[in-house]
Amino acid sequence: MSTLSVDSTSAVPVYRQIVGQIRFLAESGGLRPGERLPPVRQLADNLGVNRNTVVKAYATLRELGLIETRGASGTVIATPPPVPASPAPTLRDAVLAALHGGMTPEQVRDAAYAIARQSTSEVRAVFVECNEERAQAFSKELSARLHVNVRPSLLTELDTVTADVDLVITTFFHLAAVRRWARAGQRGTETVAIVVAPHIRTLMTVAELPASARVGVRYSTEHQSEQVRDWLATAASATVVIVPTTAPVPADLAVLVVPTEDPDLGEGAAPGTEVVEFGNVLDEGSVQMVATVLDEIRARRSV
Structure with a gap:
C-alpha cells in the first residue's frame, strides 16, 4: 500500500482521502479481489495518522461493500457481486x-x-454473541463462508431479531442460554453452536514470556476478559491479569492483549508494554457442521 498518501492541509477529511484512494485502486484493478490490506495500526503508522482515522476509513469501505474481513486472512478487497443476466x-x-x-x-x-x-425461501440465520463487535465480525465471516445471510445479534436482543429466523448460531459458551430462550418461548427455531478458537500466534507470544512477566487482558466485557485470561493462562507461565476498561493500564505489563475488533483498548499502555491484538478463529469443522444443518433445512423445505 505504498501508493497511498494523505494531505493534512487538504479540506477533504483524511479518512475520506484514504477511502477515495482505496476505492479507486479497487475499481481500477490496482487492488484485486482477495488482496489483503494492511492492518489498521500498520497503515496508520505508514501514513502518520491516528488509528481511529484508519478504523473509520475501513468501516466506510465495508459499508460500501468494497472490503471485507475474512478471519485470519484479515481485511481484503471484496469480490464484486456478479451482474445478473436478464431472465x-x-x-x-x-x-x-x-x-x-x-x-x-x-x-x-x-x-x-x-x-x-x-x-x-433462503434460510434465515442469526449469530448470537454477548459482544457487538464479535457478533458482527463472526456473522459476516459466516455469511461469506456459508453463502447465506447471517445477521448479528446480542443475547439481549434475541426476542427482537429472531421473529423470522430458522436457525440461531452461537458459541458453546452461550449455547445453554440460547436453548433456554428457545424453550421458554416454545420456539421451533433450531440452535447450533460453533467452536471459537484463539489465534495460536498470540498464545505462542505469551507462552514465550518468563514467569516473572505480567500480561494484561483488556476487553469491553467482563465475560470476554475472563475467557481470554483463562485461554492465555493455560499457555503461559507468566501472570495473566484482567485490566478493566475503567482503570488505567498498569505500567509494569510486558504485554497487553486487546481484541482485534477494538484495538483502541490498547490506548494508554506504557511505552515498554507490547500491545497484542488477539483474535479468534472459527473452527473449520464447526463451520462445516452448520453448513450441513443449513442443507437439511433447505431439504425439508423442498419436500
Missing part, C-alpha cells in the same frame, strides 16, 4: 415450451410460483 428470454422460452407441452396457463402460473417460492 426475460429464458423465462419466455420456458413458458412457451410448457404451453406447447400441453400445460394450461393456470398450470404454468402455479408451477412457476412454486419454483420461485422454493428458490427464494
